Amino acid sequence: MSNIFTSSIGKKLMMSLAGLFLLAFLLLHLAINITLILYKDTETFNRAATFMGTNPVIKVMEVILFGGFLLHMVYGAVLQVGNLMARPKGYKKANYSQTSFFSKYMLHTALIITIFLVLHLFDFWVKNKFLGSVHEITYADGETYHNLGALVLERFKIGWVVVVYVVLLLGLGFHLHHGFQSAFQTLGINHKSYTPVIKTLGVLYSVVVTTGYISIPVYIYFFK
Numbered sequence: 001m002s003n004i005f006t007s008s009i010g011k012k013l014m015m016s017l018a019g020l021f022l023l024a025f026l027l028l029h030l031a032i033n034i035t036l037i038l039y040k041d042t043e044t045f046n047r048a049a050t051f052m053g054t055n056p057v058i059k060v061m062e063v064i065l066f067g068g069f070l071l072h073m074v075y076g077a078v079l080q081v082g083n084l085m086a087r088p089k090g091y092k093k094a095n096y097s098q099t100s101f102f103s104k105y106m107l108h109t110a111l112i113i114t115i116f117l118v119l120h121l122f123d124f125w126v127k128n129k130f131l132g133s134v135h136e137i138t139y140a141d142g143e144t145y146h147n148l149g150a151l152v153l154e155r156f157k158i159g160w161v162v163v164v165y166v167v168l169l170l171g172l173g174f175h176l177h178h179g180f181q182s183a184f185q186t187l188g189i190n191h192k193s194y195t196p197v198i199k200t201l202g203v204l205y206s207v208v209v210t211t212g213y214i215s216i217p218v219y220i221y222f223f224k
């Protein structure tokens with residue numbers, strides 16, 4: 001029986017909802033991480049990161065976040081394989097295709113983001129949560145926090161780490177550029193007066209988020 005989890009439109013819908021959730025996460029994650037370059041020291045970042053890592057509500061959100069990533073990836077892969085199999089034999093992509101440059105490379109940029117996430121989670125999250133590589137720091141109010149900020153500064157003082165981050169984050173930017181408007185389209189928000197607004201917001205979102213993330217390793221490398 002065809003339902004929301006198995007029908008083609010159901011899978012696209014689930015993928016879009018998970019995608020929108022991830023778009024919101026990226027804004028929140030950026031807002032916390034950008035404090036590393038907005039403030040002279042890492043105290044604000046460490047306090048915010050510790051709150052995110054210990055608050056029970058956020059801990060539940062973290063499980064939903066990882067579920068959202070998995071759901072988005074699995075449905076994306078299943079839909080892509082389905083599309084390839086449905087393509088008639090000997091089919092060649094038409095050069096006059098109307099699809100935009102960004103939409104053609106969604107699978108490639110998704111792979112880049114997956115590589116980024118594996119490296120990134122190992123670099124910070126695994127080291128902090130499972131390897132005990134993060135030292136503690138006590139502030140003037142006597143409160144002790146995990147000094148995650150020091151770990152981030154240490155990593156982004158290494159040139160090749162910064163280059164890898166910048167290159168992979170550009171892949172994220174390309175993915176977001178098309179993903180943003182595509183998610184709204186799948187949800188049926190497609191109208192000649194709203195669609196141009198959504199497209200502009202998508203460009204704005206992807207440029208601001210990508211530039212914001214890239215500025216963190218680059219600024220730390222050169223100025224911290």
Ligand code: HEM
Nearest residue numbers: 029033049053120124125128129148152172213214216217
């Ligand atoms: C380049 C700027 C970034 C910095 C400085 C940064 C920093 C961090 C840090 C320090 C952690 C560990 C948090 C903890 O253990 O409590 C973390 C976790 C994480 N990061 Fe990033 N991140 C960046 C970009 C990104 C991007 C672009 C994505 C998504 C594509 C991402 C996805 C995640 C996820 C899913 C986690 C694990 C969940 C969490 O702890 O919030 N990060 N990041």
